[in-house]
Amino acid sequence: MAYEEMTGAKILVQALIDQGITDVFGYPGGAILPVYDELFQQNQIRHVLVRQEGGAVHGAEGYARSTGKVGVVIVTSGPGSTNAVTGLADALMDSIPIVCFCGQVPTHLIGNDAFQECDTTGITRPCTKHNYLVKSTKDLARTIHEAFYVARSGRPGPVLIDLPKDVSLGLGPYIPPADVVHKTYQPRVEGDRALIEQAVAMMAEAKRPIFYCGGGVINSGPRASELLTQFVNMTGFPVTLTLMGLGAVPASHPQFLGMLGMHGTYEANLAMHGSDLIIAIGSRFDDRVTGRLNAFAPNAKKIHIDIDPSSINKNVLVDIGIVGDVTRVLEAMIEVWKARGYKADAAAIADWRRQIEEWKGRNCLAYRHSDEIIKPQHAIKRLYELTKHREDVFITTEVGQHQMWAAQFYGFEKPNHWMTSGGLGTMGYGLPAAMGVQLAHPDALVIDIAGEASIMMNIQEMSTINQYRLPVKVFILNNEYMGMVRQWQELLHGGRYSQSYMSSLPDFVKLADAFGAVGLRAEKPSELDDVIKEMISIDRTVIADIRVDKAENCFPMIPSGAAHNEMLLGPQDKAEQPISEEGMVLV
Secondary structure, rough: OOOEEEEHHHHHHHHHHHHOOOEEEEEHHHHHHHHHHHHHHOOOOOEEEEHHHHHHHHHHHHHHHHHOOEEEEOOOOHHHHHHHHHHHHHHOOOOOOEEEEEOOOOOHOOOOOOOOOOOOOHHHHHHEEEEEEOOOHHHHHHHHHHHHHHHOOOOOOOOEEEEEEEHHHHHEOOOHHOOOOOOOOOOOOOHHHHHHHHHHHHHHOOEEEEEEEOHHHHOOHHHHHHHHHHHHHOOOOOEEEEEOOOOOOOOOOOEEEOOOOEEEEEEEHHHHHHOOEEEEEOOOOOOOOOHHHHHOOOOEEEEEEOOOOOOOOOOOOOOEEEEHHHHHHHHHHHHHHHHOOOHHHHHHHHHHHHHHHHHHOOOOOOOOOOOOOOOOHHHHHHHHOOOOOOOEEEEEEEEHHHHHHHHOOOOOOOOEEOOOOOOOOOOOOHHHHHHHHHHHHHOOOEEEEOOOOHHHOEEEEEHHHOOOOOOOEEEEEOOOOOOHHHHHHHHEEEEEEEEOOOOOOHHHHHHHHOOOEEEEEOOHHHHHHHHHHHHHOOOEEEEEEEEEEOOOOOOOOOOOOOOOOOOOOOOOOOOOOOOOOOOOEEO
């Protein structure tokens, strides 16, 4: 078949159009200028000019996470690509589909230490799902379509294409996506039927079961969340979600125990510890969830469902591992449950639910309210109460205490409305991610719940937000500390607050004005609701500086290296006080 000849730059733009891409995030430079020249000559793709390449990748992450589409980034060679590395690593850890195009020096100069040259493919190999160095224009169209397929298929992730300048200037054939089939990467989506039968039979026999579900449910698409909720209803089993899985089951669901893990709820962590069967769906048994591995769920059998075969038995050995797409596997499990006429052991599940209710009675998220100073938990609760009636609220966060309080106190009723950096824990993620979400959902209420330290990491993207007139709301819990660092220093390092105090913060109200936004401030609990309401009502970018208690810590907390039943529930607990099987602090 004869294909139309185009320049490499035009091939790239045409490929984006044929892949259904309408928005890209980027920053120009010498090696990528042919692509920018081609972008200038078309009107089908909107380019969002960020202020630093890291912001471009985080913006694309927020866009992708909130839409289920592939995010696209275009940066130049050398520092352009190295600035993108953190975002790529973040997307890899959290399974976010990104395609990143990096300019590169001409092929004949590669390896000669040319101006703005670096070994982009070598640098990014560990932090991408796959990467390519394109050496001939004739290979470019096929490579781009492959990259999109790899990014969105199986376990999603970032894919990088290193594009030498002579390749983008040269001529080559444009091959449409329909003519490109990846020969080797064919992820398995249907689960093994025999293993599914075994898993469902095991569920029917369980006495203390729990669903433990993560971001893989959300990545599988909205149908997966619907099926999971249906299965939870059918079985009567309790369910807990990871940080990345919030929204996969409605927060208001009576069987939802809250988030689990290091700052998860008492009842979720104790239920995991005391269970006899864990049904892990789209989660990966990471260290923030398992705690000390040799004490993790000591009496539980484990079923693990994941599209990534390398995740199964990676951290925790399981009894049944099912490789497949969450949606397909849940459909099959529900079908088997119904066809076999299975029913949960009603008496055992009732006893299990009673035990969980006792743990809930500890009210692990309680805090001491104050009429004098704003408690950060109270700030998040009021933000939730004043926005929960809306269907179009999207929350992003930076990383730190505020992130955990947001996960604990903001209720997510559906998937794709919670964007946070989970695996890499990237400070500076929330503002550019909110920018990407707002671009994808121009009429939505998009709020970045931030800390005063994290927000400074990518504060320059306020300029981008201003340029594109995006009404992002930045809700800063300002305690004048790197809060999580200070908390660990207080609890685990003898109160030695080494370099955790933010002693030269800007005036965020004046900073908002400098960026063309509106600045608001609340210093007392009595001012909080009015500031939140005003923030929501203003159809412009807003920075709300919420001055919160500087000494407040985020509880519950499982210290690093501890087990689920070694939680700290509040300031009265010490790190060496384990919790018994019955859930009581042992003094």
